[in-house]
Amino acid sequence: GQNIDQPTEMTATEGAIVQINCTYQTSGFNGLFWYQQHAGEAPTFLSYNVLDGLEEKGRFSSFLSRSKGYSYLLLKELQMKDSASYLCAVRRDDKIIFGKGTRLHILP
Amino acid sequence: EPEVTQTPSHQVTQMGQEVILRCVPISNHLYFYWYRQILGQKVEFLVSFYNNEISEKSEIFDDQFSVERPDGSNFTLKIRSTKLEDSAMYFCASSEAEGRPLHFGNGTRLTVT
Numbered sequence A: 001g002q003n004i005d006q007p008t009e010m011t012a013t014e015g016a017i018v019q020i021n022c023t024y025q026t027s028g029f030n031g032l033f034w035y036q037q038h039a040g041e042a043p044t045f046l047s048y049n050v051l052d053g054l055e056e057k058g059r060f061s062s063f064l065s066r067s068k069g070y071s072y073l074l075l076k077e078l079q080m081k082d083s084a085s086y087l088c089a090v091r092r093d094d095k096i097i098f099g100k101g102t103r104l105h106i107l108p
Numbered sequence B: 001e002p003e004v005t006q007t008p009s010h011q012v013t014q015m016g017q018e019v020i021l022r023c024v025p026i027s028n029h030l031y032f033y034w035y036r037q038i039l040g041q042k043v044e045f046l047v048s049f050y051n052n053e054i055s056e057k058s059e060i061f062d063d064q065f066s067v068e069r070p071d072g073s074n075f076t077l078k079i080r081s082t083k084l085e086d087s088a089m090y091f092c093a094s095s096e097a098e099g100r101p102l103h104f105g106n107g108t109r110l111t112v113t
Helices: none
Strands: A002-005 A009-013 A018-026 A029-037 A044-049 A053-057 A060-065 A070-075 A084-092 A095-098 A102-107 B005-007 B010-013 B019-024 B031-037 B043-050 B053-057 B065-068 B075-079 B088-095 B108-112
Touching: A002 A084, A002 A095, A009 A018, A018 A029, A018 A084, A018 A102, A029 A060, A029 A070, A044 A053, A044 A060, A044 A070, A070 A084, A095 B043, B005 B088, B010 B019, B019 B031, B019 B088, B019 B108, B043 B065, B043 B075, B075 B088
Parallel strands: A009 A102, B010 B108
Antiparallel strands: A002 A018, A018 A070, A029 A044, A029 A084, A053 A060, A060 A070, A084 A095, A084 A102, B005 B019, B019 B075, B031 B043, B031 B088, B043 B053, B065 B075, B088 B108
């Protein structure tokens, strides 16, 4: 089986930095995705990590440690439009399984 | 930018009726998926499809569900006899290769009454 854990909700201030953690237990791990989902909309791809380390893409970075079963998504210079759910998803064979998501609230 | 399109955007049906949800994946993509999301809950994997056959399916994807790629562009999900608990947003997704990001359609909101 597999288990993906991430905090249910987080709050941060506009302009600040926030780190959203994800831990997972799964056999046959093949990579980890982060997606953003605004309420009522489809998930949109943010990042993909297969190897250990940090992947940076503009204001967003994602880190993976395979040995620890741990990833985080780092969002810098937060904007109001970053208010959304952030979904950690683990790839195992031909299946990509999503965690419950972290709802991020941005305060002005 | 090419996108995954789903029709209809909203479908209301009575319990026990059959529904077909339609998807047109991105044209050069080879892997296709269906997910569902019950309101307020997580995105749940239903099935993956590659090379004209199901490659993986979840426990949710029982005999009431089937998928088809009837031609070179469409990918459909059929629910044979809908139940109230099938009410959810159904997302189609595609990817160009194994391990590549999934691109999601805007979803079909299915309401079973």
